[in-house]
Amino acid sequence: MPKPDVDPTVSLDLRVDRSSPVPLYFQLSQQLEAAIEHGTLTPGSLLGNEIELAARLGLSRPTVRQAIQSLVDKGLLVRRRGVGTQVVHSQVKRPLELSSLYDDLEAAGQRPATKVLVNTMVPASPAVAAALGVTEGGDVHRIERLRLAHGEPMAYLINHLPPGLLDLGTDQLEATGLYRLMRSAGITLHSARQSIGARGATAAEAERLAEAEGAPLLTMQRTTFDDTGRAVEFGDHTYRPSRYSFEFQLLVRP
Amino acid sequence: MPKPDVDPTVSLDLRVDRSSPVPLYFQLSQQLEAAIEHGTLTPGSLLGNEIELAARLGLSRPTVRQAIQSLVDKGLLVRRRGVGTQVVHSQVKRPLELSSLYDDLEAAGQRPATKVLVNTMVPASPAVAAALGVTEGGDVHRIERLRLAHGEPMAYLINHLPPGLLDLGTDQLEATGLYRLMRSAGITLHSARQSIGARGATAAEAERLAEAEGAPLLTMQRTTFDDTGRAVEFGDHTYRPSRYSFEFQLLVRP
DNA sequence: TAGTGGTCTAGACCACTGT
DNA sequence: CAGTGGTCTAGACCACTAG
Numbered sequence: 001m002p003k004p005d006v007d008p009t010v011s012l013d014l015r016v017d018r019s020s021p022v023p024l025y026f027q028l029s030q031q032l033e034a035a036i037e038h039g040t041l042t043p044g045s046l047l048g049n050e051i052e053l054a055a056r057l058g059l060s061r062p063t064v065r066q067a068i069q070s071l072v073d074k075g076l077l078v079r080r081r082g083v084g085t086q087v088v089h090s091q092v093k094r095p096l097e098l099s100s101l102y103d104d105l106e107a108a109g110q111r112p113a114t115k116v117l118v119n120t121m122v123p124a125s126p127a128v129a130a131a132l133g134v135t136e137g138g139d140v141h142r143i144e145r146l147r148l149a150h151g152e153p154m155a156y157l158i159n160h161l162p163p164g165l166l167d168l169g170t171d172q173l174e175a176t177g178l179y180r181l182m183r184s185a186g187i188t189l190h191s192a193r194q195s196i197g198a199r200g201a202t203a204a205e206a207e208r209l210a211e212a213e214g215a216p217l218l219t220m221q222r223t224t225f226d227d228t229g230r231a232v233e234f235g236d237h238t239y240r241p242s243r244y245s246f247e248f249q250l251l252v253r254p
Numbered sequence: 255m256p257k258p259d260v261d262p263t264v265s266l267d268l269r270v271d272r273s274s275p276v277p278l279y280f281q282l283s284q285q286l287e288a289a290i291e292h293g294t295l296t297p298g299s300l301l302g303n304e305i306e307l308a309a310r311l312g313l314s315r316p317t318v319r320q321a322i323q324s325l326v327d328k329g330l331l332v333r334r335r336g337v338g339t340q341v342v343h344s345q346v347k348r349p350l351e352l353s354s355l356y357d358d359l360e361a362a363g364q365r366p367a368t369k370v371l372v373n374t375m376v377p378a379s380p381a382v383a384a385a386l387g388v389t390e391g392g393d394v395h396r397i398e399r400l401r402l403a404h405g406e407p408m409a410y411l412i413n414h415l416p417p418g419l420l421d422l423g424t425d426q427l428e429a430t431g432l433y434r435l436m437r438s439a440g441i442t443l444h445s446a447r448q449s450i451g452a453r454g455a456t457a458a459e460a461e462r463l464a465e466a467e468g469a470p471l472l473t474m475q476r477t478t479f480d481d482t483g484r485a486v487e488f489g490d491h492t493y494r495p496s497r498y499s500f501e502f503q504l505l506v507r508p
Numbered sequence: 509t510a511g512t513g514g515t516c517t518a519g520a521c522c523a524c525t526g527t
Numbered sequence: 528c529a530g531t532g533g534t535c536t537a538g539a540c541c542a543c544t545a546g
Binding site for chain 1: 538544
């Protein structure tokens with residue numbers, strides 16, 4: 001038999017709604033992604049070829065390719081020339097995102113609490129000025145927050161923001177995360193440069209985080225840029241390693 | 255004046271070679287990327303519209319779009335509907351890669367040295383078996399390496415690999431990095447799941463890394479997958495934080 | 509050799525942006 | 528309003544892989 005396996009997408013009831021404002025390729029990619037997530041498309045299975053799929057859905061091949069490509073970019077599918085397109089084996093969860101500690105905690109069901117200890121304007125130090133691309137000594141926002149989970153200190157967060165970007169109400173900062181505030185202010189986060197390290201706690205850090213002096217701390221410094229490349233935030237964070245670690249999935253650039 | 259600024263790409267001498275096996279969109283994207291890197295295309299400058307660019311190069315618009323899209327994906331360009339395509343402001347270096355400590359050190363000009371301390375087959379522990387997707391107690395490679403820079407210990411690397419994947423010569427492992435060995439064995443690295451944390455050094459770790467017991471260490475655990483989703487490596491690494499930190503750039507998923 | 513994805517064309521219409 | 532990117536079509540030829 002030339003074709004012992006059947007195209008698994010035929011049993012999928014794929015449909016597109018041409019009256020919808022949602023792009024056709026996006027409708028298709030969402031349905032395929034849902035089928036993969038749901039297990040209807042099993043790992044390793046070969047999708048039928050693009051031409052046939054396009055014909056079956058009444059779409060052009062480039063549109064179908066665009067849908068498939070978006071899933072390849074997400075790491076859910078693999079294309080092999082001369083072979084076909086197949087669902088990636090095993091556990092690919094979500095790719096790396098610009099993670100927010102607040103959202104991480106909330107996703108883990110930890111109901112984070114935030115204490116804002118400092119929320120004021122200060123002259124930019126040389127390091128802050130360099131990171132944010134503002135003039136040294138010019139005004140910048142400075143925020144210091146203690147993040148708690150289950151009533152225990154988890155992280156101490158120092159952030160600097162350029163002036164005029166955002167109204168930073170202390171009550172808002174205690175109710176949600178900084179990234180969420182920026183997004184709802186219309187800022188499109190685009191990229192970030194991060195540095196993750198470790199060091200022993202200073203006396204002041206130990207005090208803040210209820211650790212002993214010299215205890216290991218996890219540190220992160222991050223500069224975040226919006227979609228025009230402008231620096232919108234510079235953070236200097238310390239975490240209690242017993243309470244927090246960085247977990248993420250990377251995709252290799254092809 | 256309706257058009258005070260000129261299209262900066264006209265002065266760029268963009269050309270494509272249709273006899274080359276290199277795809278046209280790739281030729282174009284490389285030239286644009288080089289111009290951005292080189293500073294010929296300055297941050298914030300607007301590229302001329304796609305139709306005109308396509309006409310000037312004798313390409314179709316989809317081909318030009320494909321070239322531009324690849325640079326948007328890299329974070330070098332931003333498209334705005336109704337506005338145009340512009341070069342991102344400020345410092346966007348390279349996006350996140352699946353970094354190899356060996357390559358990182360070499361790039362920093364540190365000429366890393368590696369001492370292989372263990373290179374053998376062992377039965378898979380429950381954790382290793384789960385990470386690699388092999389049966390518990392089945393044979394797996396175990397490697398332990400001490401990575402040095404300037405003669406000083408920098409990291410202690412424990413790795414497990416599924417059997418039959420790779421010939422692991424101790425001399426090869428001392429001459430280069432594990433990822434490079436895997437790539438040259440035809441393995442296409444695709445994704446990895448990482449966890450970065452910190453903890454105090456145990457007595458054994460302190461001994462290996464020439465640190466004091468309880469000194470802060472930076473830790474990483476990583477499972478790497480190839481392009482079929484198969485786990486090809488599980489690493490458990492400890493770093494001296496005074497000598498190493500993780501630096502990377504993230505792109506936000508749109 | 510047959511079938512696959514990879515690339516490319518020459519159009520078209522629409523949605524959004526700024527003036 | 529004019530100009531931009533966003534989407535889509537209906538083809539075409541090529542390179543690679545497998546049997």
